[in-house]
Amino acid sequence: MADAAFELRGRKVFVAGHRGMVGSAILRRLATEDVEVLTAGRAELDLRDQAAVHAWLADRRPDVVVVAAAKVGGIHANNTYPADFIYENLVMECNLVHGSHLAGVGKLLFLGSSCIYPREAPQPIPETALLTGPLEKTNEWYAVAKIAGIKLCEAYRRQHGADYISAMPCNLYGLNDYYHPENSHVIPALMRRFHEAARRGDDSVVCWGTGAPRREFLNVDDLADACVFLLRHYSDHGHVNVGTGSDITIRQLAELMAEVTGFRGRLDWDTSKPDGTMLKCMDVSLISGLGWKPRIALRDGLMETFEWFLRQDAVRA
Numbered sequence: 355m356a357d358a359a360f361e362l363r364g365r366k367v368f369v370a371g372h373r374g375m376v377g378s379a380i381l382r383r384l385a386t387e388d389v390e391v392l393t394a395g396r397a398e399l400d401l402r403d404q405a406a407v408h409a410w411l412a413d414r415r416p417d418v419v420v421v422a423a424a425k426v427g428g429i430h431a432n433n434t435y436p437a438d439f440i441y442e443n444l445v446m447e448c449n450l451v452h453g454s455h456l457a458g459v460g461k462l463l464f465l466g467s468s469c470i471y472p473r474e475a476p477q478p479i480p481e482t483a484l485l486t487g488p489l490e491k492t493n494e495w496y497a498v499a500k501i502a503g504i505k506l507c508e509a510y511r512r513q514h515g516a517d518y519i520s521a522m523p524c525n526l527y528g529l530n531d532y533y534h535p536e537n538s539h540v541i542p543a544l545m546r547r548f549h550e551a552a553r554r555g556d557d558s559v560v561c562w563g564t565g566a567p568r569r570e571f572l573n574v575d576d577l578a579d580a581c582v583f584l585l586r587h588y589s590d591h592g593h594v595n596v597g598t599g600s601d602i603t604i605r606q607l608a609e610l611m612a613e614v615t616g617f618r619g620r621l622d623w624d625t626s627k628p629d630g631t632m633l634k635c636m637d638v639s640l641i642s643g644l645g646w647k648p649r650i651a652l653r654d655g656l657m658e659t660f661e662w663f664l665r666q667d668a669v670r671a
Contacts, residue, residue: 360461360517360586368392368416370401370450371423375530375574376465376523380420383578392416402442407449411457419454419462420581421447421503426532428539429492429562429630436495443499451506455516462518463585464507466500466593468570468636469493470522478599478637481522481592490631508591517589521581524597524636528574528655529662541571541656544608545663548615558620559612562627565605570597570635573655576648583646594641598648601635614656 367384371377372393384391392414399410401423411419425442432439447464454462471479472487484504489497507518527541534543544561551559580596588594602610608621650658 365417367418377422379574379578408453411453440495447503480637520593524570552617563629570601573650595636
């Protein structure tokens with residue numbers, strides 16, 4: 355239901371996964387709110403340990419839980435570590451959702467991913483497309499775990515009346531991303547590849563696939579703002595798409611990345627590598643109708659992200 359009017363002021367908010375790209379963005383956004391933020395690093399709390407998670411929640415008694423913790427990666431990582439992706443994501447979300455129920459948490463937001471949708475979903479993808487067809491094989495392990503998280507929240511709402519909601523962001527990028535050359539998502543992988551090629555003076559950069567797939571990209575700080583908005587204004591069983599509602603080809607993204615990083619060489623495409631889903635743009639009419647829209651343009655967001663990346667690169671050097 356729209357405008358659920360949940361009051362955040364004065365609440366204790368636990369952000370699970372606060373050191374990741376999404377969790378850290380939510381911390382930045384919550385810093386502007388009158389709330390007490392709770393966090394726990396892995397040394398203090400292993401989210402895969404059910405007893406530890408339940409005990410921690412029972413002791414800290416947060417009013418709100420944001421499940422931003424996840425094991426994430428790109429096509430290569432999903433293909434290489436399928437057991438890790440399905441197991442770790444399932445166990446973390448189960449521990450957090452059930453533990454929140456036991457601890458009497460008033461509001462919970464579970465964060466998923468647009469990869470939950472069928473490979474051949476209609477474009478733009480509406481929330482109703484969930485479970486209407488086969489998943490993309492290259493990331494089905496992660497997708498199945500995220501679908502289970504959505505259904506977990508729906509089940510606790512139906513059986514226990516819990517105010518648990520789910521948000522499904524499109525492809526994310528921004529500060530604190532993971533820049534592994536093979537196991538990261540497309541934007542950080544390309545950013546690191548193009549930056550290193552420009553620094554070496556390479557004549558060309560090899561990109562995976564054909565460049566034809568289209569993708570929608572959302573800055574993680576826009577997602578964080580959407581999360582706070584949904585905590586305040588949404589309470590229903592259905593999950594909510596969060597995105598821009600527009601997309602570009604991977605080839606266009608690579609050309610933009612070359613511009614942002616200062617690479618002046620040739621782009622070569624390795625068509626032996628998989629493209630993944632060809633089209634994946636989400637229907638964002640639900641969240642738009644509630645009154646939220648993104649504010650960060652892709653070029654501006656990439657420039658800001660690259661400046662942050664250079665600062666981190668300088669620290670590592």
